[in-house]
Amino acid sequence: MSRRTPLISGNWKMHHNHFEAIQVTQKLHYRLGDHDYDGVGVSIHPPFTDLRSVQTVIGADRMKIALGAQNCHAEEKGAFTGEVSAPMLAKLEVALVIVGHSERRQLFGETDDMVNAKVKAVLASAMTPIMCCGETLEEREAGDAEAKVASQVRGGLAGVAADSVANMVIAYEPIWAIGTGRTATSEDAQAMCAAVRSVVSEVAGTAAADCVRIQYGGSVKPGNIAELMSQADIDGALVGGASLDPDDFASICAYRS
Ligand code: PGA
Numbered sequence: 001m002s003r004r005t006p007l008i009s010g011n012w013k014m015h016h017n018h019f020e021a022i023q024v025t026q027k028l029h030y031r032l033g034d035h036d037y038d039g040v041g042v043s044i045h046p047p048f049t050d051l052r053s054v055q056t057v058i059g060a061d062r063m064k065i066a067l068g069a070q071n072c073h074a075e076e077k078g079a080f081t082g083e084v085s086a087p088m089l090a091k092l093e094v095a096l097v098i099v100g101h102s103e104r105r106q107l108f109g110e111t112d113d114m115v116n117a118k119v120k121a122v123l124a125s126a127m128t129p130i131m132c133c134g135e136t137l138e139e140r141e142a143g144d145a146e147a148k149v150a151s152q153v154r155g156g157l158a159g160v161a162a163d164s165v166a167n168m169v170i171a172y173e174p175i176w177a178i179g180t181g182r183t184a185t186s187e188d189a190q191a192m193c194a195a196v197r198s199v200v201s202e203v204a205g206t207a208a209a210d211c212v213r214i215q216y217g218g219s220v221k222p223g224n225i226a227e228l229m230s231q232a233d234i235d236g237a238l239v240g241g242a243s244l245d246p247d248d249f250a251s252i253c254a255y256r257s
Helices: 018-031 048-060 086-091 102-108 112-124 137-141 145-157 162-166 186-204 206-211 225-229 246-253
Strands: 007-011 041-045 066-069 096-099 128-133 169-172 213-217 236-239
Touching (some): 007 096, 007 169, 018 048, 018 246, 048 066, 086 112, 096 112, 112 128, 112 145, 128 145, 137 145, 145 186, 162 186, 162 206, 169 186, 186 206, 186 225, 225 236
Parallel strands (some): 007 236, 041 066, 066 096, 128 169, 169 213, 213 236
16 A cells, blocks of 8 residues: 555635635535544635634644645735735645646646646645646647646645655646546546656655645546546546545545545
């Protein structure tokens, strides 16, 4: 068995206000038994406006669900209207922050350099970055998927210490599989996650590559999670649409039962 503890993360994107967030978190907690967390981490990533409410219910009921955010700014503070910093998230007991999601790259112009700065900011606040990478359909069809993902991983990890890389999470999410209902085959997902691991080995050494957790993301559902998780280099999943429903997300988290 792998020494890497799998992590299943729910990226809610811009869904659920703070009232809905409390209900969804409580339902998820009731659906998951203690044994579901044995050797598997579960995180949820609500919108910023929900974080304080969700932190409070997680704390009050001593839930084993980790709190995550979807983004942050690279600077600690300053004149950045509308932005939220990593130290602000850390104060809310946020443990994990998604960085460089393809929607942020495509819709908000995030570059590898910006992603790299955010990775460093998240680490500096003692949180875990979930750094996303993934190719477009055109890049896949042109045979450029591995090269694209390799350059995103190299750019995102530039100047990050090997022991920090070891504790990070990298999410491989082919853009053509996100929200489309079209999942990568488990063989393709495995091949790409293995490719990501070999880039990590090149930039941070084999020990870091052995420890770094690599998630697959893109139309993960209760029906395909077990097959994906059976692959050697897939250490978890970043789940969008199916994480909004606590029943579906609980079944995904309980993929071993
Ligand atoms: P999806 O989204 O599960 O709805 O495809 C995944 C993601 O964007 O992280």
